[in-house]
Amino acid sequence: xxxxxxxxxxxxxxxxxxxxxxxxxxxxxxxxxxxxxxxxxxxxxxxxxxxxxxxxxxxxxxxxxxxxxxxxxxxxxxxxxxxxxxxxxxxxxxxxxxxxxxxxxxxxxxxxxxxxxxxxxxxxxxxxxxxxxxxxxxxxxxxxxxxxxxxxxxxxxxxxxxxxxxxxxxxxxxxxxxxxxxxxxxxxxxxxxxxxxxxxxxxxxxxxxxxxxxxxxxxxxxxxxxxxxxxxxxxxxxxxxxxxxxxxxxxxxxxxxxxx
Amino acid sequence: xxxxxxxxxxxxxxxxxxxxxxxxxxxxxxxxxxxxxxxxxxxxxxxxxxxxxxxxxxxxxxxxxxxxxxxxxxxxxxxxxxxxxxxxxxxxxxxxxxxxxxxxxxxxxxxxxxxxxxxxxxxxxxxxxxxxxxxxxxxxxxxxxxxxxxxxxxxxxxxxxxxxxxxxxxxxxxxxxxxxxxxxxxxxxxxxxxxxxxxxxxxxxxxxxxxxxxxxxxxxxxxxxxxxxxxxxxxxxxxxxxxxxxxxxxxxxxxxxxxxxxxxxxxxxxxxx
Numbered sequence: 171x172x173x174x175x176x177x178x179x180x181x182x183x184x185x186x187x188x189x190x191x192x193x194x195x196x197x198x199x200x201x202x203x204x205x206x207x208x209x210x211x212x213x214x215x216x217x218x219x220x221x222x223x224x225x226x227x228x229x230x231x232x233x234x235x236x237x238x239x240x241x242x243x244x245x246x247x248x249x250x251x252x253x254x255x256x257x258x259x260x261x262x263x264x265x266x267x268x269x270x271x272x273x274x275x276x277x278x279x280x281x282x283x284x285x286x287x288x289x290x291x292x293x294x295x296x297x298x299x300x301x302x303x304x305x306x307x308x309x310x311x312x313x314x315x316x317x318x319x320x321x322x323x324x325x326x327x328x329x330x331x332x333x334x335x336x337x338x339x340x341x342x343x344x345x346x347x348x349x350x351x352x353x354x355x356x357x358x359x360x361x362x363x364x365x366x367x368x369x370x371x372x373x374x375x376x377x378x379x380x381x382x383x384x385x386x387x388x389x390x391x392x393x394x395x396x397x398x399x400x401x402x403x404x405x406x407x408x409x410x411x412x413x414x415x416x417x418x419x420x421x422x423x424x425x426x427x428x429x430x
Numbered sequence: 431x432x433x434x435x436x437x438x439x440x441x442x443x444x445x446x447x448x449x450x451x452x453x454x455x456x457x458x459x460x461x462x463x464x465x466x467x468x469x470x471x472x473x474x475x476x477x478x479x480x481x482x483x484x485x486x487x488x489x490x491x492x493x494x495x496x497x498x499x500x501x502x503x504x505x506x507x508x509x510x511x512x513x514x515x516x517x518x519x520x521x522x523x524x525x526x527x528x529x530x531x532x533x534x535x536x537x538x539x540x541x542x543x544x545x546x547x548x549x550x551x552x553x554x555x556x557x558x559x560x561x562x563x564x565x566x567x568x569x570x571x572x573x574x575x576x577x578x579x580x581x582x583x584x585x586x587x588x589x590x591x592x593x594x595x596x597x598x599x600x601x602x603x604x605x606x607x608x609x610x611x612x613x614x615x616x617x618x619x620x621x622x623x624x625x626x627x628x629x630x631x632x633x634x635x636x637x638x639x640x641x642x643x644x645x646x647x648x649x650x651x652x653x654x655x656x657x658x659x660x661x662x663x664x665x666x667x668x669x670x671x672x673x674x675x676x677x678x679x680x681x682x683x684x685x686x687x688x689x690x691x692x693x694x695x696x697x698x699x700x701x702x703x
Contacts, residue, residue, distance in 0.1 A: 261644060262643060269584065
């Protein structure tokens with residue numbers, strides 16, 4: 171058994187006098203497709219940023235593939251929330267995706283090599299946006315932009331891909347195609363997906379954690395509705411608006427059932 | 431009109447406009463896409479405090495301006511790191527404090543401040559030869575640093591957080607960018623004066639941005655537009671005997687506002703998702 175790719179150990183974090191994350195421990199193994207769900211403001215994005223090393227916790231440790239997030243940054247691919255982007259920025263899809271290779275350059279004087287350009291081209295190909303590569307990002311649709319952002323993360327050839335609310339700004343057909351792409355990517359990398367919308371969860375998800383200041387993990391494949399009710403004190407509203415019974419049954423029949 | 435080229439001061443003015451336009455095109459492009467126009471305004475107005483200090487200490491007012499502009503740039507970069515949300519207010523405070531300090535220094539300095547007006551409103555027709563040499567060195571320096579850091583500067587101005595995930599140290603890159611902005615501001619004070627610096631720093635880049643598909647296009651376009659604006663402004667200023675700095679800014683603004691309605695036709699950009 172390989173060691174886990176991500177080990178979060180008893181993290182505490184306060185921001186502006188509020189406890190945002192409290193005593194959170196989380197272990198993610200290689201090739202998991204791990205969904206982190208929870209209500210808005212529950213700390214999902216903050217937890218993701220702690221794993222990425224963007225926010226330092228007040229206490230506790232984060233290990234990524236045995237090292238600190240900073241040491242292992244070349245293994246991390248990040249897809250930030252869509253709304254944080256300035257799409258009026260004058261940059262082509264090609265250049266934006268290639269910028270995902272900057273973490274692989276050793277110093278400020280080194281330029282992109284053939285290998286870097288090939289990796290960018292491959293990521294563009296994977297996300298099926300080759301025909302758009304010379305277009306500026308302000309001149310493509312929302313779904314195309316989302317694919318370009320994921321391509322940038324893939325250009326770095328990450329072992330772990332972390333996505334923050336990737337389907338919020340895309341329409342349903344695009345979201346479906348997007349999950350198809352993710353299930354392909356699962357073959358080669360660990361995927362961590364943050365979302366508040368559990369009705370849109372892919373059937374390929376292998377593990378689910380719920381964050382609402384505290385963390386509730388559902389490692390067990392044989393998850394039952396009783397367990398959900400016990401371990402899920404937080405998102406009563408989410409379960410209500412996310413059509414919970416269908417989701418839970420989906421877990422039993424398709425996701426986890428398929429792996430028995 | 432051509433006979434004006436026979437005068438050394440006129441040729442110097444055109445060369446100064448050319449050099450300033452290149453520095454503005456390069457730095458202004460980053461200022462515009464990173465939405466730092468007010469920050470650049472704060473730095474240039476704070477530099478007025480340095481000019482007053484220069485008079486007070488009996489040193490070159492421009493040296494005082496350079497010291498204060500660079501100090502303010504570094505301080506702003508530091509504040510930016512520590513307190514993102516208050517930056518806007520702090521820029522306003524720095525802006526006003528610099529102007530107020532400048533006025534007080536000039537008031538308590540005995541005698542008359544001879545070139546005060548040219549620091550406030552600029553006078554490109556009075557740029558001496560040795561200043562041109564300094565401007566050439568500064569412009570070459572600014573361009574080289576940007577050329578070396580180009581991919582990182584673009585990555586950090588586009589998405590600071592992702593740059594951080596990739597280990598690019600966005601804070602350090604932003605310090606460098608702000609220091610370069612401070613240097614450019616000091617250079618521009620000669621041309622258009624403190625009050626109009628933001629215009630020359632942002633209008634050519636803002637106009638070029640309407641038609642640019644990449645940062646490279648934007649930088650080249652902004653530099654070329656800057657050269658056209660300054661040259662036109664200098665000619666008009668000479669021909670009609672009107673203040674050069676203000677003329678350059680009015681020319682730039684006319685082209686910018688005239689170009690605004692054209693952008694949709696050229697790029698067909700999408701406004702939102």
